[in-house]
Amino acid sequence: MSLQAPPRLLQLAGQSLLRDEAVAIPAVKELPRELFPQLFMEAFTKRQRKVLTAMVQAWPFICLPLGSLMLTPELETLRAVLDGLDVLLAQKVRPSGWKLQVLDLREVDENFWSVWSGAPVSSSLAMSQRQTGEDCPCTGRQGCLKVVVDFCFGFPDIVLQEFLMHVCEWAQQRKELVHLCCKQLVLSVRYVNEVRKFLEMMDLNCIQDIEVHTYREMDSLEQFLPYLIQMKNVRKIMFRHFPGCIYCSPRIGAEIMWELISTFRKLDKLQKLHLDMVNFFKNHLQQLVRFLKNPLVSFTITGCWISESQMDRLFLSPSIHQLKELDLTGTILSDFNPEPFQILLEEVAATLEVLILEDCWITDSQLNVILPALSRCHQIISFNFCGNQISKSVLENLLRHTVRLERLNSVIFPVPLECYGDNFDHIYWERFVQLRAWLMEILRETQALRKPEVILLCTLPCLTCGSRASYDLEPSPCSCGKLGREP
Known part of the structure; x- marks a missing residue:
């Protein structure tokens, strides 16, 4: 039998107030600041739009991150919020309690609501430090309300298009007072x-x-x-x-x-x-x-x-x-001269943090050419080299070079050629178990060095399902199970 945590006092207060909209609407002006987010979430969940309209007019924070509450665009809720903003914008003299500067309709940050719902967050200051568009070109416009939204155009989502059109038209009609960002x-x-x-x-x-x-x-x-x-x-x-x-x-x-x-x-x-x-x-x-x-x-x-x-x-x-990030996934390099790429790695050695060479078909001889330059990329944090057909001996060389990179936190290696069947349709399990033990021994030999937190071995894509099997301490098979399970 599981025990549920009792409701917090804030939740009880909000639930009690929202039972009677006639009481809640005039009461929002007198609410303490701490009650607003929880009450707003309650009204939003119950679709009490008149309460939402009243709460927007008295919102005591700089930003209202509405988009974080809307899993899908909901036009009637948006209209209720905009109705509240219209009341504020119609006033020639700004009310003394008017704090709201930004209506954020993006689904980017739930920290504000998490602070008040009791969920864990990285920082309790998230609600007050949220980005409000200071780098926006309209920053200097005094008294301008910013409405921040991400736009996705040209895809067959009727609800989203109607939502975006309503936002645009509302802001356009009030462009002297509202900046659509x-x-x-x-x-x-x-x-x-x-x-x-x-x-x-x-x-x-x-x-x-x-x-x-x-x-x-x-x-x-x-x-x-x-x-x-x-x-x-x-x-x-x-x-x-x-x-x-x-x-x-x-x-x-x-x-x-x-x-x-x-x-x-x-x-x-x-x-x-x-x-x-x-x-x-x-x-x-x-x-x-x-x-x-x-x-x-x-x-x-x-x-x-x-x-x-x-x-x-x-x-x-x-x-x-x-560069700090370079991703060449699926760009076939097997017939290329590796020297220009080696020169590039030497040039970016002081800045490169992420390098993704997945499914580039880089060969043993090419990798041996670029390895010295790669070993000098001491800022690299993440390295993905899966999908390249290299041998066991070259994999060992790659491992010994990469574990010496002080900041490297995540690395993905390819399963070497010796572990596959003739058509790359299965893994020889005994060979792979021996390979994994051998790799662990190499890591133990270099235990004085800082090892990456994540070290994975990934197969080539499965010929049946297209996904990969991956191996850490335990195997994780591909979707159809043909790769990654002991025969």
């Missing part, structure tokens, strides 16, 4: 015409993080560029291949590509560039990064087929010689 934008260029009205209502200077889903109709990309060039504060751009399209993006016209590259050179604050399965960039990567105003700190190329000459020129580009 979007820091993260997700957009499918396939639907750029349908979302043009959203983009024209937004302050594009606020956007810092943008994710662009491409499609076969690449002409739509050209229509998006006039908006991209206005995003002067963007720090991260991700281009992703649209998941509903089974074809690779075709080569796009030279004029469009040059216009895209010219746009990138005008983004002064761009620091992170991620390219996921967008092959139309593959012949222009070196030109793209060469024209960037500032060096990148994060660079990702995943699932792209790139020629050796293009990749060599890319590795030698100064724009990626101060």
